[in-house]
Amino acid sequence: MPRAAHTALHLAVALDGAGWHPAAWREPGARPGELFTARYWTDLATEAERGLLDFVTIDDSLSLQTSRHPEPDERTDQVRGRLDAVLIAARVAPATRNIGVIPTAVVTHTEPFHLSKAIATLDFVSAGRAGIQVRVSVRADEATHFGRRTVPDLRAEDLATSAGQPWLKELFDEAADYVEVLRRLWDSWEDDAEIRDAATGRFIDRDKLHYIDFEGPHFHVKGPSITPRPPQGQPLVAALAHATVPYELVARSADIGFVTPGDAADARAVLAEIRAAQDSAGRAGETVHVFGDLVVLLDDDPAAAADRRARLDERAGAAYSGDARVFTGSPAQLADLLEEWRDAGLTGFRLRPAVLPHDLEQITRRLVPELQRRGLFRTAYEASTLRGLLGLPRPANRYAAA
Secondary structure, eight states: OOOOSSOOOEEEEEEOTTOSSTTGGGSTTOOGGGTTSHHHHHHHHHHHHHTTOSEEEEOOOSSOOOSBTTBOOOOSSSOOOOOOHHHHHHHHGGGOSSSEEEEEEEOSSSOHHHHHHHHHHHHHHTTSOBEEEEEOOOOHHHHTTTOSSOOOOOOGGGGGSTTHHHHHHHHHHHHHHHHHHHHHHHHSBOTTOEEEETTTTEEEOGGGBOOOOEEOSSOEEOOOOSSOOOTTSSOEEEEEOOSHHHHHHHHHHOSEEEEOOSSHHHHHHHHHHHHHHHHHTTOTTSOOEEEEEEEEEEOSSHHHHHHHHHHHHHHHTSOOOOSSEEEEEOHHHHHHHHHHHHHTTOOEEEEEESSTTHHHHHIIIIIHHHHHHTTOSOSSOOOSSHHHHTTOOOOOOTTSOO
16 A cells, blocks of 8 residues: 655544443433434544544444344443444534535445445535445344344354354455445446536436446345435545454454454554555555554543543443453543654544443543644545545546546
């Protein structure tokens, strides 16, 4: 991947419920009564935009949240229930002007044709600021909502075994095909397919709409889309990855990968694996951003952040841990860590606020000014599209004649 000539980094936030800590909804500044309102989500997105962040992601799933992934639990003391992330994004986008909006969609049980037009529509609604985070489902309770496939009875620790790996690889191969169908459908209308000539009565040029004729082991999609080519040509595709099989999905199919290193050495190792897979996939010349994920609890006084984490853990009944490292400290201390990990090769960071809106405001009003003082982050938006913010070109249409 071509390396950036400047030292600036990219910054995003991952939004989920009341925050990533399971006891976040019980904090004094939380807004649990508004989690299912449009105002709550637009407030979060506009705050992120105030901080000049590259994009927000909006989490989603096909089952209730759980403390016992990948199995459901019966807890009633934690946030349960969600709004649809793509529909939240469609509401948030018109309330913002510059920040990218990337909802999450589970691709294991859904159809690429439906998602392709939803995200193309989001790109139109946002004037070129849309993306999609694709997620694979390994949960048996999600499969039972659809009844189309049988999911093996595996625990989380079984996924890394000889029994779990072939099945996991099949799911991620399906996800790669899903992304390929999305991309072909987005290209199935050429940019100038719409004529809109009232005098001649021609609205579209049918020769510039193309069948994609995708046939694979998982999907057979003829196309074309019913939605014109999106403003960005190709909305951004992102994926979260923790191990070799999902790293390969990032390398061959995504524009952005979210990874969860424990330290700078781990970040270098993950990056080396993704770059090697990118070369093997024939994408050595393309920019694939790799963002490090961190759950953050931030206060100006590091002791206050530590006290807050202890209080949250006590309310939750257990010390919080997840797939990503949990950072507890001051914005200045976090800036030190981000600078260290950036030097390890990461091009950006996706921060997961432990408590909303507190930790989001610490990011936008404390961390961002600190990064700006160090010359590590923008002082104004310099592009009008998400591709522009991330330094990615608008791709040519694969079906258009040269």
